Amino acid sequence: MLSFSEKLTTAIQSKNNPTVMGLDPKLEYIPASLLQKWRAEFSDDEQFIEEALVRFNSALIDAVYDIVPAVKPQAAYYEMYGLPGLKALARTITLAKSKNMLVILDGKRNDIGSTASAYAAAWLGKTPLGETERAFWDADALTVNAYLGIDGIQPFIDIAEKNGKGIFILVRTSNPSATDFQDLELTDGRKVYEVVAETLTKWSKEYLGSDGYSPIGAVVGATWPEQAIKMRQVLQHSWILVPGYGAQGGTAADCAKQFKADGTGAIVNASRSLMCAYQKQMELPPEQFAEATRREALRMRDDLIKALRERDD
Structure with missing residues (x-):
């Protein structure tokens, strides 16, 4: 069984594109003419919501699957539509995986003990069903919050390691108010986000694969470029998921x-x-x-590859 890191490396190399498309749909993001047309097909609100979200996502996936290696659905955008939204999320994950795209579920889950194990089993593993078990969501990776410490992370690590999946721990988030807590200084002068990164690296060393990476990744926002340089130096054994490109600046x-x-x-x-x-x-x-999305995905890829070639290491 390939590790998540190996899967991610292969996917990125096969498309020469280290990007992931976020799938955070709202009905108002759908062109009005299409939304009106689809609304006329369904008298039932729940059917309409599910189908509209799936059709939108499906068109986006079809437009980029050959050039973008992964998608990142944000769970909240589906949860806010209730059961129809969750059904749409399940179908979206299935669609993406049918196109050989990796799925990073952005859920920022965390708890301790059996509850953390339940979250991990739900998204990354399998749920016992008497004498059998079933993978319900079957995402390839999940974003998690380390605020509760190793008690809240170990269950995710264990299930990810067992199933060839990965996790991305919030380290330095892209939002402006990240400084409220993440920049607080400890008595030794280190900031909270630096301690999180160092602790993550310590955990990672116990789970290194043949490629030098562990299944424990990090989330470090593009909106903090100077801090990112230090985080890259610290997080030697972790893949970094980088939010904040584009709309966030x-x-x-x-x-x-x-x-x-x-x-x-x-x-x-x-x-x-x-x-x-x-x-x-x-x-x-x-x-x-969908064609507009494909054009932007190609532009983003080329923009990033150019920046990688021109950067000062």
């Missing part, structure tokens, strides 16, 4: 700081700038939103 040059000298070790996410690319590409009608 992170540039390709900022993202390039997250990669190792050989251009590996990180994957950059974009969500709204890809999903809603049609809103800026006025030469295309809104109904061709």
